[in-house]
Amino acid sequence: MLSRVADSLYWMSRYFERADNASRVLKATYGLILNPAKFSTEERWFRAVSSLAPGAAPSRVDPQRALFLLVADPEGEFSIVKCISGARENARQVREEISSEMWEHLNTLFHDVTGFELQPDDDAGAMRVVSLVREGSYRFNGITAGTLNHDEAWHFIQLGKYMERACNLCVLLDAYFLVDKHADDLDWVGLLSSCAAFEGYCKACTAELKPERIANFLLLKPEFPYSVRYSLDRMYEALNAISDLSLSHRTERVERLIGRLRSMVAYVQVDEIIAGLNKYLAAIIEQCRELHSAVHELYIEYPIEVAFPN
């Protein structure tokens, strides 16, 4: 497969997952601010913005504008609409590589969300976009799994999706566990529903909401699709499959990095990490970043010298 094509598929998938993540978080946050609680509206929006738009100077975010900023801001690079455009733009470059069902669905979704032309104070409109993306995302994932050959293209799509998911989960957990004030139950419900995890958590751990258990569930649970552990496992599988197909002999670095990442979540217990949780999460994000550039160097933008060893 052409490197450019692999790169486009990877980014299509990342952008899409980013939009999906933002829509989950926004739905949960919007639900939260309707309830009066210990945390003020500002603090909650601050948390949402800092987990969705890193580096967007959240301290100066006006809570009234936050929803618009995260959903439809044409300037901001983190808004849902921007992410969907990014995914579509990447898909457009490789239209002949993805199935036409995938393209049609993504294209329709793009036209639906950009067609709204939201005004900054239109909360209801913004939430409609959010639910469009929620629905669209489930369908897109289903269509992709059901219509695309599970070959190299599929593995790059999987890699992008779970790379994005792992990083987003870490950032989100970081934002919720950062505050030293103890969050109340409502906030924990907010965190869990941000990860589509409330029902899953209740089934596994009952509705008793304890920070350690929640951290354990979202970080280390190998069976739950929106956990860091699950995401890293899928990345590991995708990378293995790609290196098997590509017959490349230069995969040691990538293998070492993914192996180390997995061991960080596979061989720890939650009480070992809960004290230094923020540091631990930062380390995972950092290593994901390193892995991303290693993959990019190995498959996408390798120097010509590497390809001609002599």
Place this chain on the structure above:
Amino acid sequence: MSQCDDAICQYAVPASDVVLPTATERPLRRSWFPRPFHVFVTGVWVGRLSVASSVMWSIRTSKPETERGRIALKGSANDEGATDRARVSTLAQTNGAATANLDAEHKEGHNEQHNSCVNSRLRLAIALRTASPMMRIAFPEHPFAVRETSAAIMIIDTDVSDRSGAETLRQYELNGAYDEMFRAADHPRKQYRQLYNLLLSLGPGELRRSKHEADQSFFNQGITFTVYGHDKGTERIFPHDLLPRIITAAEWERIERGLTQRITALNLFLKDIYHEGKIIEDGVVPGKIVYTCKHYRREMRDIKVPHDVYITVVGTDLIRNPEGNFVVLEDNLRVPSGVSYMLTSRGVMKQIFPGLFQKCRVRPIEQYSQALLSTLRFLAPEGRSDPTVVLLTPGAYNSAYFEHAYLARQMGIELVEGRDLVVHDNVVYMRTTFGLRRVDVIYRRIDDDYLDPLVFESGSVLGAVGLFNAYRAGNIAFANALGTGVADDKAIYAYVPKIIRYYLDQDPILESVETLLMSDRAQRDHVCQRLAEYVVKAVGESGGYGMLIGPHSTEQERSEFREKINAQPRNYIAQPAINLSTAPCFVDGAIEPRHVDLRPYLLYGEKITITPGGLTRVALRKGSLVVNSSQGGGSKDTWVLQN
């Protein structure tokens, strides 16, 4: 017209005369409304709506003879929205019963008074209600949102939609040009007899339904081209006409022989001028003309191209003159396009006219992709037993990107962009996730100028650095070779009959159009005095740009061209205006003659093969002679019959 804005034209209508529908709601159908059309109220015909001018509408009921029995709607376009979205809000009242609302959305960019009616997409929502003495519908922001719930909605059908096949043919008028289908009125040529009988047997509305089905099929398959200058990347379907153009086996045989002869000679010509230049030495073609061609590539001198094949893929434009003979209009020897429309429209036509295909015995064209692939593989450098062929595209923003992706998928080869290619030691590679993979043949859909920034246009990012050196070293083959544009220069075109005689010692089988060179003093003076009789073309242009069509031009356009010609005589040629042949087209619900040309696709590999068929391009505007898609042209499927 401003007094017509929101004008209310009142006519008293006795309640008993208004055809009152049952209060059912039906959604409005969104479709084309050519003029004039009939108005139905839930299935009952109430009147005929005609477009009186680009901005006036009126409705007459079934009783036009009495003033009292008339419902009239009049409206005018708002001035501000007149260019692209003219909303006509019209209100009409009858005796306390009806109110109507018209909303017209014009297609973008139309200007002409005459065509704006045909091109405007009318959405008509007329509501009638019996309950209240006078009903007023708020002008809906959304044309489909009629706010009054208990109102019944008039369904508007076009006048012509429900005509039977025989009726659609009634208006067909022969206009002196050679007609592809009819020898004389109601006398179809032999090859068209099956189609003619089929048309006669069609029931009301069947053609329109087939047309809709075909358009839908094109749209769903994504057979579109990109319209530039639109931020959302608008994609439109290529206008397509439903009725096939049919060519007999004998006619085709002549085309085949003629094109083979012509392309063989032009290929020899290219080899000659980039090597010894014998034809120039012998004074057959003046060197001055060859070396001043816009597409002459000095860099190609003495480069050996694989198997001496310069022009691998050709799409020559033929027209049929009033005597019925095919004549070459233009040779496209650089990067001819449109073949994907030929292939996909055949697929769609098979769905729509399956029976007709069997009866007519149409020769297949589906083998084109395989033939193209083996032709390209034939070009591979020696010693490369299993060559890698790629298609080089300018990228997803190119208007022909659909074709590039389609051909790459059909041939099972990689679709690459310039940034995927790397040249190392004069060998071309593409970057894959497996590492670098050697490339042997490039089917390039990029002009010469953009292929290699080291040699040609230095700012180009579409090609790759070093491609030309790899070519010079013989490590890569291009299809087509570089510099082939010399041979389709319109000034060289005038010499093609001589070129054929010089290399092949044969008389040309296909005629050329008489061509006058403006660089020749006597010919220039002759043409400048009679510009209204000639078509003037810029020599290096294509796509119907830079042309003056004398008979359809204004005095001002002619004087502008006169100046241009005198400023740069080498840049122009003139040809007598030829009346292209016409073929029946299904336009605005009727079958009418439109001018057509023919572009067959030829492949030059081990031998020359011509796909039996091609792209018939149609000038969809009435009377127009310009068939290019950039100038409002469409296409037709082309059937070549077996013996």
